[in-house]
Amino acid sequence: MNLVNELSRIQQESDIIARDSWGYKKASVFRVVGRHMINVWRLMKGEMSLTSYTFENIAYHLLRYRTPYYSNETLTTWNKRCVPVLKHRLYRYYADRAKMNLDMLDVADIIKRTSESARIFGIDFYSVLVRGSQFRVESIMFRIAKPENYVLITPSRKQVGEQRAIECLPLTLEPNSQYYNSPVVVLDFQSLYPSIMIAYNYCYSTCLGRVRAPGDDTAFGVCKLDIQKELFETLKDNIIVSPNGVMYVDHSIRKGLLGKMLEDILNTRVMVKRSAKDYVDDKGLLRMLDIRQLTLKLIANVTYGYTSASYSGRMPAVDIADSIVQTGRETMERTIKFINEHPTWGGKVVYGDTDSVFIHFPGKTRSEAFTLGNEISEQITKMNPAPIKLKFEKVYHPCVLLAKKRYVGSKYEFPTTLEPEFEAKGIETVRRDGTAATQKILKTSLKMLFKTQDMSQIKDYLYRQWTKILSNRVCLQDFIIAKGVRLGTYTEQSLPPGAQVAYKRMEQDPRAEPQYGHRVPYVVIYRDGPNAKLNEQVVHPEELLSDNSLRLNAEYYILKQIIPPLSRVFNLIGVDIKGWYDEMPRSQKAMALSFSHYFGNEARKINRIDQYYTSSHCIICRDITSQPICPSCLKQTSKSIFTLISRQKEAQKKWNNISLICNSCSQLPPVLSNSIESGDTEHPCNSLDCKVFYERNRTKNDVYALSIYDTLIDQWPVLDT
DNA sequence: CAGCATTCCTAT
DNA sequence: TGAGATAGGAATGCTG
Structure with a gap:
């Protein structure tokens, strides 16, 4: 059966499944003509942060639903055995999973959110899923550019490639690595890069080129920009010069397109957030408003990326990108200097990354830190042009700064917060490339x-x-x-x-x-x-x-x-x-x-009982020992035998309980679950994402090891009682 | 053993 | 028929 053709909206002659390397990495491996293929797995990978993205794990975390996993081997056996009940089980397994795929899209609100984003960006549904952020930025920018009669340049690949490299980097302080017992206040510039573009009028439509001597290179971004001397004479009182030596006209001459667009986006976001407060009872609407404000935030954040897309950009401009970053950097530097040199605050900036400052207040109380934090936020905001705003975020008390982009602390968000929240950034508790054991123990x-x-x-x-x-x-x-x-x-x-x-x-x-x-x-x-x-x-x-x-x-x-x-x-x-x-x-x-x-x-x-020994703890008292039964338990023979028997019963009971759980999850009739001697097949599910699966394995080993207690008794020393 | 490259994942 | 950026830490293995 050529399934791709069957699913397609047109019948094709070829029975070749179209594969391509882009689809392999980014989309759904194969294409079906006339259909949007959604790779649910890949989509969910971007939606939620998990250590495993198996179907079962996504089902569990998203749908709160335990579902069994059968190996290909098991499924093949069921298919080959020609037993109706097994075939039925096989088909139901796939049917259930197909349905759950739809449930996942439903619960994660994918369709609604994608539609909503499509509406805001002004692009089609599928493009929201498969195309990048450049496409979104351009879509919105075009709509503002057109009425103003702007034409966007279209540099060739070659021009983009030949653009000079980025020169300006964001400021990341090397933290003073230590344990801070006094409060550390964290403040963030709210939407720093968008704010800078608005405040300083940085835009393609406002730039006048680099400050240069006559005869200097006129290169600007992907092309050249050579403004006539006479024009400068006219504009000379209305020019903003960025820290990286690029000139822009100020707002009174012309409001930059990027700034206008971002202002619109940020204002709309504020409006959406405000109106959400009027609809607290309407869950559906509330959700949609939330989706809308998040979409707006996203687009504001990637607009800077658009100007600096030096690798794949359609219309990048390094000089503008550098202006934004360098202005951000200098804003940070001024802020840090001001705070450190302030006569009364008594705080010291101990860390900062791109748009955040961490201020340590040695010897101050937490409530003093809250007061000072708010005062600093107010002062610094006043020092900068609107809408640049340094926002009070939180107080860490205590905290540990480990390295750049790695820190952890007890977080207080409000002066009234009683129970602090554990917050970690960059360290192993939040990374997913280690073990859960590391995360738990470190935390x-x-x-x-x-x-x-x-x-x-x-x-x-x-x-x-x-x-x-x-x-x-x-x-x-x-x-x-x-x-x-x-x-x-x-x-x-x-x-x-x-x-x-x-x-x-x-x-x-x-x-x-x-x-x-x-x-x-x-x-x-x-x-x-x-x-x-x-x-x-x-x-x-x-x-x-x-x-x-x-x-x-x-x-x-x-x-x-x-x-x-x-x-x-x-x-x-x-x-x-x-x-x-x-x-x-x-x-x-x-x-x-x-x-x-x-x-x-x-x-x-080695057989199972040996394996049990190698787990190196006494099967009676579970203390560490190199023997199956530790010396002290060996001495108390009768007591030990009694313990052994009751432990055996315990284990069997646990096994029965786990069997019940697994059977109900797999929806197997109880009659199929035989006793433990029947081998490994009685529980066909082996989902590595299920806690019960591990318990089942452990219990199985326990039951087995304990079941041969009589052979141990044969080796028992002469009874002591 | 230092230094470097590769790989992964996170912060912003 | 698609592609926002860089900084940064850590583990691991190779090379001289």
Whole structure:
């Protein structure tokens, strides 16, 4: 069946599915004539920030709906077996997913939002989804330009390419890296670049070229600009000169097109936001107004980008772009100088990036900081031409500035705020290229630091976590790393781990090929000795779960994933996290590590009970031990047997409960779920995004290990009672 | 081991 | 038949 033709609005002779590299990276892989193809996955990737963009995970986070995942292998089996009930299950699986795709578009409000954006930009529906921000800016700009009889130039690709490089950079201060116990006030210039374009009349339609001597080069942006001397004579009292030496006429001569457009956009946004307050009861309308104001904000923010689109721009102008950035930079510099030199405020600027300033007030209270922050905001706003406005954002108390674009603190937004909010920028708690374990441990440690400053409490916490990891008493889900993979862009030698895993899976199943940009999960295991490359120590989580000879590389996770981010923070206050780890009681570490004598390539197969042993904790009391049952439990034989039996019952009961959950999620009739001996097939779902899946695996191992207690009893020492 | 390139993801 | 920008940190592996 040629599905593409079937879906198409016209019948084509060719049965070739049109593929192209752009579609592969940006859209929906294949094209259907007369239809808008929406790649729901790619769309959702831009909509929400997740560590995994599998269908099941998007369904869970967007629709709040748990849905099963069946491997291609399982589905193929169902199809081949010619059992009606299995075929039915197969078709229903796909039908459910097809429907859920529509539900996703519905819940995320994609159609409504796209339509609304199309209306505001004045472009068609599909262009909102597939075309870039230049198209939007131009669409709006054209509508203002036309009535004023402006003609937009159309430089050739060559002209755009030959444009000189950008010279001006935004100001990013190197922060004074430390722990700040006194309040730090954060202020932001509101829409700085749009405000500058409006305030200083920077525009294509107002520029008079660079300040130059007669005979100097007249190059301007992608072309030349040579204003006659006589004209300057006429305009000489109405010229604004930007910090990078470009002249613009002031508002009294001509109001710049960009400024007008941005003023319109920002004013409309204010209006929309205000009118939203009148419709608090109408949820639907409110939502639409919100979409509208966000769209307006977006377009204001990318207008600067339009002027500086040096790579792909249709009408860029470096000189204008430089004017905007350099003015922003000088505005920042003036602000910082003014604050630092103010006689009474007593604040010091400790960090700032592009349009924000962080002011530390040593020894001041939080409420004083609020008052001063508002005063500074007022003063600085007054010093700058409208509509440039320095806005009070928040107070961090306390906070840690780590590096440029990396900081974290307890955030207070209002003087009345009682419970501060944990806010982190750029550090591992907000990055998605590490593990959930790192995020959780770092976040918890930081919260403890902010709340109590009690190092011994943090040390206890970290010891507990490290011990858990070393003894393998952790949920695998927290140790999965998933980074974006772009197959086809890598050189042969040394693939990134994600790509490595993807290629390996494709050998088994060509349809395991990840879509361009998909996040491929992997875990790091012990393999090939301590000097192995990371590349050679990674496997897909499923492989670790199904192969009992593999073991999570606890040392890698602790030493490479968890300790470095912690150290970066705690080194600033003189705490040596790595030292803590090194001095952790030997018995605990050595015990766990003795199992990590790498299994090597010819991985010896060990059965489940051995695997359970390697998890290195006593199956009775769950303390760390190198034996299946620790010496102290061995001594108390009768008590231990009793515990064992009750634990066995416990585990079986847990297994039954989990089975119920999985069956209802998979909508399998209960009769199909047999007891544990029937093998792995009784729960066909293995969704790596589902917490229950991991619990099920763990419980299965528990049930199995505990079920052979009688063989252990055979080896039991002579009864002590 | 330093220095550099590649890769990923985030801040603005 | 498509393409807003740069700065920046960190991990990893290669090269000299």
